[in-house]
Amino acid sequence: MRITLIGSGNVATHLGAALKNAGHQIVQVYSRGAQNAALLAYHIKAEPTADLWQITPDTDLFIISVNDDAIDSMAAALAVHQKPIVHTSGAAALQVLLKYTDQAGVFYPLQTFSKNKEIYFRKVPLCIEGAYEDLTIELIQLAQTISNKVSIVNSDQRKILHLSGVFACNFPNYLYHAAQQLLAQHNLDFNLLRPLIAETAQKVEHRMPADVQTGPATRGDEKTMAAHLNLLQNEPDLKEIYVLLSQAIIKMGQR
Amino acid sequence: MRITLIGSGNVATHLGAALKNAGHQIVQVYSRGAQNAALLAYHIKAEPTADLWQITPDTDLFIISVNDDAIDSMAAALAVHQKPIVHTSGAAALQVLLKYTDQAGVFYPLQTFSKNKEIYFRKVPLCIEGAYEDLTIELIQLAQTISNKVSIVNSDQRKILHLSGVFACNFPNYLYHAAQQLLAQHNLDFNLLRPLIAETAQKVEHRMPADVQTGPATRGDEKTMAAHLNLLQNEPDLKEIYVLLSQAIIKMGQR
Secondary structure (H helix, E strand, C coil): CEEEEECCCHHHHHHHHHHHHCCCEEEEEECCCHHHHHHHHHHCCCEEECCHHHCCCCCCEEEECCCHHHHHHHHHHHHHHCCCEEECCCCCCCHHHHCCCCCEEEEEECCCCCCCCCCCHHHCCEEEEECCHHHHHHHHHHHHCCCCCEEECCHHHHHHHHHHHHHHHHHHHHHHHHHHHHHHHCCCCHHHCHHHHHHHHHHCCCCCHHHHCCCHHHHCCHHHHHHHHHHCCCCHHHHHHHHHHHHHHHHHHHC | CEEEEECCCHHHHHHHHHHHHCCCEEEEEECCCHHHHHHHHHHCCCEEECCHHHCCCCCCEEEECCCHHHHHHHHHHHHHHCCCEEECCCCCCCHHHHCCCCCEEEEEECCCCCCCCCCCHHHCCEEEEECCHHHHHHHHHHHHCCCCCEEECCHHHHHHHHHHHHHHHHHHHHHHHHHHHHHHHCCCCHHHCHHHHHHHHHHCCCCCHHHHCCCHHHHCCHHHHHHHHHHCCCCHHHHHHHHHHHHHHHHHHHC
16 A cells, blocks of 8 residues: 655654565655654655645545644645555544544554564454544555454544553553663662562463562552551652552452 | 472462472462361472471571562561571561561562462562572572563562552553453443554554653644543442542643
């Protein structure tokens, strides 16, 4: 396919590379920042542009991969070209695009992307939604050229997936940070904890989290929990988090 | 070495297997439950016993790997044999053993162990403490026969490590569970989320968590956070967790 990328952030970068590697032609990369557009465009052999008026209608698909707040104005600008437009957001509804075009869809990769960290895109779940069946099929076929994990997911489900991702990714990463800060305060090396983090995630690759829950709250070990709260007496924020999550784990065992 | 294992839970099982595989002789396995003792003893070619009076002094080291509350009474019973005694607990102080014997130490594996899930023990950090230098050295040498990650860690530091482990392992696993429950309520497959969990943990293998934090709270994306809280309106516990952790992430960005 001939594809135009709107945006040059983490998602646009990884998705653009995956599409390029799968043999698609990236026609143009648009980004408000000319330098970002140029950098990504160089990597995926596309034409960069920072000017909306330079965007050519000579493409098969526009992929909008920008901040949620900017999707609306991009869709408004691109609709004149009368080509299919998809966005890559977990939180934005299909409706945002349908205001401007019937040829609307979603191409949501459920993964956390970082600059300078490669990802094996064939394992990234792609959640597809199309405004009509032919477009859905076309988007699924495109998705399958870059991923083995393609699903049809409607806007309501996608919002739940996105919310679940916050619980399964953003919040755990914050807790890694909290742990790392505790260690640093006592001159302990974060490396001591890294194998535990890796194993905790690996455990749920083939099991349900409820089946592998461990720790003092699971055992109802009040003595250890009291000792932990005592260690956190100068960390009111962490103490509150400790209490709330321990209570939730205790409830989980009671169900 | 000739080693006697006290306990037959997850830690005793994985540690016993690692020691056996490294060429040590496991003399006896003691467990209050005769069946548990027999099962583990069979696997590591030791003599099982459920009777404290059957424990032989003909050993080089007692490893107590039982619930924290039971360490004290085990140490009291074993001290008569006048052999070194270590426990494997992250939360219990060395002091618990020193009440009964000078030959006291700690052999704490900082990892989460599950029944029926193999672990590559050479990557498990072992935190060692000895009551005197010769014992510390002896324990370090023993630890190095089964792990490449051996550190000397005193009781205060070990308590911090244990607490950090709750933040880095037990709490994230609970959040995986919360995410899985949200998906299940909307007939969505947990498999959709598993690559995200794996990638989130992998990211911090070589980076600091603060450097790879993503999500709406990091971006200060109030609109998405409000939409998420709206989706959680029938889940007061998850809503409270969402607010508290999002606030913590926002604070983290401000530092």
